Amino acid sequence: MDLSSRKIKILExxxxxxxxxxxxxxSRTISKKYPLGISSATIRNEMxxxxxxxxxxxxxxxxxxxxxxxxxxxxVDRLMGHSSISEEESVFLKDLVMxxxxxxxxxxxxxxxxxxxxxxxxxxxTEAKAENDRLKKISLVGVDDRSVVMVSVTxxxxxxxxxLRAGKIPDFDVLNAxxxxxxxxxxxxxxxxxxxxxxxxLKSFKPYGELIAKIFTAISQTGSKTSEVYTSGVxxxxxxxxxxxxxxxxxxxxxxxxxxxxxxxxxDNSAGDGAVQIIIGGESNLSQLKDLSIIKTNYTMGDNxxxxxxxxxxxxxYSQTVSVLRGxxxxxxxxxxxxxxx
Amino acid sequence: MDLSSRKIKILExxxxxxxxxxxxxxSRTISKKYPLGISSATIRNEMxxxxxxxxxxxxxxxxxxxxxxxxxxxxVDRLMGHSSISEEESVFLKDLVMxxxxxxxxxxxxxxxxxxxxxxxxxxxTEAKAENDRLKKISLVGVDDRSVVMVSVTxxxxxxxxxLRAGKIPDFDVLNAxxxxxxxxxxxxxxxxxxxxxxxxLKSFKPYGELIAKIFTAISQTGSKTSEVYTSGVxxxxxxxxxxxxxxxxxxxxxxxxxxxxxxxxxDNSAGDGAVQIIIGGESNLSQLKDLSIIKTNYTMGDNxxxxxxxxxxxxxYSQTVSVLRGxxxxxxxxxxxxxxx
DNA sequence: TGTTAGCACTCTACCCTGTTGAGTGCTATT
DNA sequence: AATAGCACTCAACAGGGTAGAGTGCTAACA
Numbered sequence: 215m216d217l218s219s220r221k222i223k224i225l226e227x228x229x230x231x232x233x234x235x236x237x238x239x240x241s242r243t244i245s246k247k248y249p250l251g252i253s254s255a256t257i258r259n260e261m262x263x264x265x266x267x268x269x270x271x272x273x274x275x276x277x278x279x280x281x282x283x284x285x286x287x288x289x290v291d292r293l294m295g296h297s298s299i300s301e302e303e304s305v306f307l308k309d310l311v312m313x314x315x316x317x318x319x320x321x322x323x324x325x326x327x328x329x330x331x332x333x334x335x336x337x338x339x340t341e342a343k344a345e346n347d348r349l350k351k352i353s354l355v356g357v358d359d360r361s362v363v364m365v366s367v368t369x370x371x372x373x374x375x376x377x378l379r380a381g382k383i384p385d386f387d388v389l390n391a392x393x394x395x396x397x398x399x400x401x402x403x404x405x406x407x408x409x410x411x412x413x414x415x416l417k418s419f420k421p422y423g424e425l426i427a428k429i430f431t432a433i434s435q436t437g438s439k440t441s442e443v444y445t446s447g448v449x450x451x452x453x454x455x456x457x458x459x460x461x462x463x464x465x466x467x468x469x470x471x472x473x474x475x476x477x478x479x480x481x482d483n484s485a486g487d488g489a490v491q492i493i494i495g496g497e498s499n500l501s502q503l504k505d506l507s508i509i510k511t512n513y514t515m516g517d518n519x520x521x522x523x524x525x526x527x528x529x530x531x532y533s534q535t536v537s538v539l540r541g542x543x544x545x546x547x548x549x550x551x552x553x554x555x556x
Numbered sequence: 557m558d559l560s561s562r563k564i565k566i567l568e569x570x571x572x573x574x575x576x577x578x579x580x581x582x583s584r585t586i587s588k589k590y591p592l593g594i595s596s597a598t599i600r601n602e603m604x605x606x607x608x609x610x611x612x613x614x615x616x617x618x619x620x621x622x623x624x625x626x627x628x629x630x631x632v633d634r635l636m637g638h639s640s641i642s643e644e645e646s647v648f649l650k651d652l653v654m655x656x657x658x659x660x661x662x663x664x665x666x667x668x669x670x671x672x673x674x675x676x677x678x679x680x681x682t683e684a685k686a687e688n689d690r691l692k693k694i695s696l697v698g699v700d701d702r703s704v705v706m707v708s709v710t711x712x713x714x715x716x717x718x719x720l721r722a723g724k725i726p727d728f729d730v731l732n733a734x735x736x737x738x739x740x741x742x743x744x745x746x747x748x749x750x751x752x753x754x755x756x757x758l759k760s761f762k763p764y765g766e767l768i769a770k771i772f773t774a775i776s777q778t779g780s781k782t783s784e785v786y787t788s789g790v791x792x793x794x795x796x797x798x799x800x801x802x803x804x805x806x807x808x809x810x811x812x813x814x815x816x817x818x819x820x821x822x823x824d825n826s827a828g829d830g831a832v833q834i835i836i837g838g839e840s841n842l843s844q845l846k847d848l849s850i851i852k853t854n855y856t857m858g859d860n861x862x863x864x865x866x867x868x869x870x871x872x873x874y875s876q877t878v879s880v881l882r883g884x885x886x887x888x889x890x891x892x893x894x895x896x897x898x
Numbered sequence: 899t900g901t902t903a904g905c906a907c908t909c910t911a912c913c914c915t916g917t918t919g920a921g922t923g924c925t926a927t928t
Numbered sequence: 929a930a931t932a933g934c935a936c937t938c939a940a941c942a943g944g945g946t947a948g949a950g951t952g953c954t955a956a957c958a
Contacts, residue, residue: 240950255902258951276909276950316719316774353697355707355715361895363715365697365707373697373705373717377658379895390732432658449809452802460800467791553703553721582921597931600922618921618938 217267222293223250224260225269229281229289233529236455238278283495286507286528290492294533299541303332307545315553318342322444325522325542330447332538335526338476342513342520343441344370349405349433351397354389362389364429366436370517374439376432380425392419396429405433441520443473454527456505469502470525479503480510480521487512488543490536495528509535513546559609564635565592566602567611571623571631575871578797580620625837628849628870632834636875641883645674649887657895660684665786667864667884672789674880677868680818684855684862685783686712691747691775693739696731704731706771708778712859716781718774722767734761738771747775783862785815796869798847811844812867821845822852822863829854830885832878837870851877855888 227248231239241261245254261279264270269285272278281289299307310328314321322339329337353365362383364376384392395415403411407430416426448470457463469475479498485491493508507530510523522542524535569590573581583596583603592599603621606612611627614620623631641649652670656663664681671679695707703721710716726734737757745753749772758768790812799805811817821840827833835850849872852865864884866877 253902355695357709357713363707365705367699371699373699375715375717452806458802460794464794595931
């Protein structure tokens, strides 16, 4: 069956209306609200065809039609207009990013929050992280007479703190000497274990064996942490009647708590860098997500790659959400470029 | 009216039953389930008295009775037995704390999670923080040729990273010299602004003026961040039928998102250090919390004080929850003592 | 041949009703 | 003082009827 331009117009009307109201759309509603110049009876015939093609379906016999995943897919790929965000929103996003560049984790959190606020959906942001990051150097900072902080910096410029405790802590100068020796080691072996070289350092700073052992343990563990996942606006989901059933809402909450699933979902980067990707309902092949859609993209900070996703009901406002997401990424990238030197 | 021992037994039965089932408790239920040796009619008379005293109330004319805030208060203060946690739970909590001591923020997060898991209520943990903390020293670690990390350590041993960017970054030795100079400054003036001294440092390291200016800005901002608040198990609330109404659930979620309110609530430390404090329903004087109770206490890390709260419906299992909370605090304190040197 | 009006049909949502069961308070009795 | 009995109240549930939205089909029309 052919998809005539009239059928497309009707499909578009159904989707637009359903996104707005959440109620199944009937033929009469369309004939009245959308000036297609045809009667409801004709629309009924066309709708019957659209249903046969799998683009819309009926929740029950005498209800209106709602778009299927396939219908949304067609809409997203071919029909959806490009809206753009307001000047206000754009400024809001840019200010947000600018004001937080010194605390990256805080920035991520704020990003998630801001997007949730602007879209009224749930958002997920993962920390930027390189696939195979290597330790570049460390620095030791004394805290008190029993503990030091080991600051580690990776090739991709991620900074991480680890607290180390030991019975005996050297003074400032010795600490610096140990730092230098360990950095030398790292230059040669990275975070791999080289017994001989480690023994050498241990020997040179004999009184502080306990501390040095802990340093090597910490070094071998660096970068093993998976990247942080920040979620926000999860409760926004409750605003949509399709989740007013408490059990359904619980399910959604459960998925959004499983950071592993979210990570995996966002990480799949088949669409390429910087592209906005849309996963509609069952397309994720995860039963827990069959009533949710995800609009996602990625951002880069040097070699590190992070992901931003917006999660809402399948009838989410794709066009608006995409534009907000694009605006966010733009602000982020602009600021990141400035920082990392462009 | 006097509170006879029989009245107390009936009140206790009502509360115990209501905590377990969530359904209003009738006189017949009590006479059958609790061996008080009196008939339901007698119990009815006594219940009528208890109602007059404001300890229980009726949701509607022909329903059973439920405890009022005042009833819970009496129960918590005078009737509640002390249960203790199982060996298993105790080991679980201790292991948790032990395995996370090198990453404090991670430990807090895990603490919140573990308590939520054990109690099936929502939990709030605030980062330990001293009231009037002062900067003790900083350390500068180069990241790349445009940025350094400033590691700041406060009197109370809190460590924080701030990323600083500048057009020109000195090498390792100069960075160390700047660190030393700035630490000298901090020794004299803390995080206060002393123009003359700052000018001196600026002059000594003239080519790096931009960086040094940023250092002083960062110094003046240190410690201004409010302490982190971690929540967990918020969705557990959905398991209790009193919040199966979506609007009520939304309200609860909203409160638990307002970290300010939670902070204020937990911070009030009138009960004294280490004491477990219980706030029942309306006692908080916050309308948003009128259907929720909070069981809370505090922990100390050196000079820093942090708070742990467990939030559930007013009919929460006070006795069990208190014991889990006590177990958690015990594990925390034990480990903290070991660390901070005891 | 495509479009439309008309009609019978379907199904949900809603309201009204009566019934059941749990629970109460009062009163008379033990 | 304690209890048994009784009339009463109320929420929850199920059944029945109606209104309204929507459909599919058919016949008529341009």
